Amino acid sequence: MDSLRVELGERSYSIVIGSGILDSLGEAVGQLGCGPRLFLVTDEIVGSLYGERVKNSLKKAGFEVLYRELPAGEQYKSLQSAEILYTAALDGGLERGGAVVALGGGVIGDLAGFVAATYMRGVSYIQVPTTLLAQVDSSVGGKVAVNHPLGKNTIGCFYQPRLTFTDVQVLRTLEPREVRSGLAEVIKYGVIRDAAFFRYLEENLEEVMALQEEALIRVVKRSCAVKAEIVQMDEREKGPRAILNFGHTIGHALEALTGYRVYRHGEAIAVGMAVASAIAAARGLLKEAERERLVCLLRRAGLPVSSPFKAEDVVRILPRDKKAHRGRPRFVLPLTLGRVEVFDDVSDDEVVAALEECRS
Numbered sequence: 001m002d003s004l005r006v007e008l009g010e011r012s013y014s015i016v017i018g019s020g021i022l023d024s025l026g027e028a029v030g031q032l033g034c035g036p037r038l039f040l041v042t043d044e045i046v047g048s049l050y051g052e053r054v055k056n057s058l059k060k061a062g063f064e065v066l067y068r069e070l071p072a073g074e075q076y077k078s079l080q081s082a083e084i085l086y087t088a089a090l091d092g093g094l095e096r097g098g099a100v101v102a103l104g105g106g107v108i109g110d111l112a113g114f115v116a117a118t119y120m121r122g123v124s125y126i127q128v129p130t131t132l133l134a135q136v137d138s139s140v141g142g143k144v145a146v147n148h149p150l151g152k153n154t155i156g157c158f159y160q161p162r163l164t165f166t167d168v169q170v171l172r173t174l175e176p177r178e179v180r181s182g183l184a185e186v187i188k189y190g191v192i193r194d195a196a197f198f199r200y201l202e203e204n205l206e207e208v209m210a211l212q213e214e215a216l217i218r219v220v221k222r223s224c225a226v227k228a229e230i231v232q233m234d235e236r237e238k239g240p241r242a243i244l245n246f247g248h249t250i251g252h253a254l255e256a257l258t259g260y261r262v263y264r265h266g267e268a269i270a271v272g273m274a275v276a277s278a279i280a281a282a283r284g285l286l287k288e289a290e291r292e293r294l295v296c297l298l299r300r301a302g303l304p305v306s307s308p309f310k311a312e313d314v315v316r317i318l319p320r321d322k323k324a325h326r327g328r329p330r331f332v333l334p335l336t337l338g339r340v341e342v343f344d345d346v347s348d349d350e351v352v353a354a355l356e357e358c359r360s
């Protein structure tokens with residue numbers, strides 16, 4: 001079992017990473033000093049696979065456990081779901097000293113974290129991520145949110161977990177499509193900050209996709225370490241944290257445009273990374289050969305690199321993105337593999353050209 005630390009003063013916490021450690025969650029939560037009642041939130045798929053084990057581990061450590069499952073899916077990352085959880089927490093007597101335990105992928109993590117941040121003005125929460133995407137990204141850094149029909153993650157806040165507890169063994173039950181989706185965020189870390197990690201992925205992609213334990217632990221650890229470094233520099237995204245949004249300007253637009261029902265988050269972000277690198281290459285910022293390496297790695301990971309939607313329809317909704325400034329969308333563009341910069345001056349014509357170029 002390994003442990004990384006996210007150093008944020010009084011909001012610091014550990015990311016515990018191991019294989020086959022799920023049954024020791026209760027013990028780890030026991031060290032946080034919260035309780036005695038916990039609110040375990042999950043979705044129906046993860047609940048049927050791991051709900052009992054997690055409940056038992058928490059009970060064995062002396063906690064009383066309220067339990068609630070929601071249907072699985074991005075469309076349930078909504079205010080309506082949050083209200084269901086508030087009601088269950090109030091009905092079940094969750095007190096301010098209690099904690100919410102989010103067992104699931106990024107949807108449950110973001111939603112349950114948002115509920116924890118707002119219930120009684122804030123109770124502790126613990127992330128137990130069960131998708132690759134959640135283990136490498138959403139369970140770290142404290143962005144919690146729900147979607148609005150008009151925009152992705154538009155209702156939310158920054159609220160750090162007290163602990164992130166990651167068992168890579170649970171990824172064995174994950175659908176291959178979800179593994180691929182998580183890989184998009186993994187590849188993102190290589191592009192934004194770590195060229196050597198990008199190279200490692202090029203050389204070891206098959207092992208990672210086959211969930212080979214050593215490769216998987218390495219990838220989860222390195223991804224979390226990169227994310228923690230960036231979050232430590234800029235917890236509330238006043239500056240450098242924005243680079244974690246590489247691929248997300250177009251990605252979020254595609255998710256919203258399709259009612260959060262067509263793309264897995266990582267798939268939309270993969271298209272967004274391909275489009276952002278096409279814009280960068282067209283500006284002469286990124287070498288064509290490096291753009292090709294990125295597109296090739298995304299393709300090998302089984303991810304889409306273009307969207308079938310009309311470029312004008314995608315561009316029309318970009319100003320709704322919450323990163324938009326004075327009506328202009330913000331783009332994170334790669335300068336080389338391992339380094340990106342934020343740009344506020346990308347024109348609609350450039351975006352349309354890049355969307356079309358990716359399709360050809």
Ligand SMILES: NC(=O)c1ccc[n+]([C@@H]2O[C@H](COP(=O)([O-])OP(=O)(O)OC[C@H]3O[C@@H](n4cnc5c(N)ncnc54)[C@H](O)[C@@H]3O)[C@@H](O)[C@H]2O)c1
Nearest residue numbers: 045072105106107130131133134137138143170173174265
């Ligand atoms: N807060 C952040 O920093 C951050 C970062 C990245 C992504 N996100 C958010 O995360 C969300 C996407 O998360 P996701 O990709 O994990 O999707 P998800 O939570 O919808 O999970 C994907 C599917 O996998 C199933 N599943 C989860 N764990 C499983 C397991 N171990 N075995 C079998 N099935 C399992 C789920 O039931 C679901 O059907 C998006 O809403 C995105 O915006 C947030």
Ligand SMILES: O=C(O)C(=O)C[C@@H](O)[C@H](O)[C@H](O)COP(=O)(O)O
Nearest residue numbers: 137141143152153185241244245248
């Ligand atoms: O943690 C961050 O910061 C990120 O941007 C990570 C992203 O992968 C993630 O999808 C995040 O939810 C996007 O944040 P948003 O502020 O653009 O909604």
Ligand SMILES: [Zn+2]
Nearest residue numbers: 185248265269
């Ligand atoms: Zn993301």
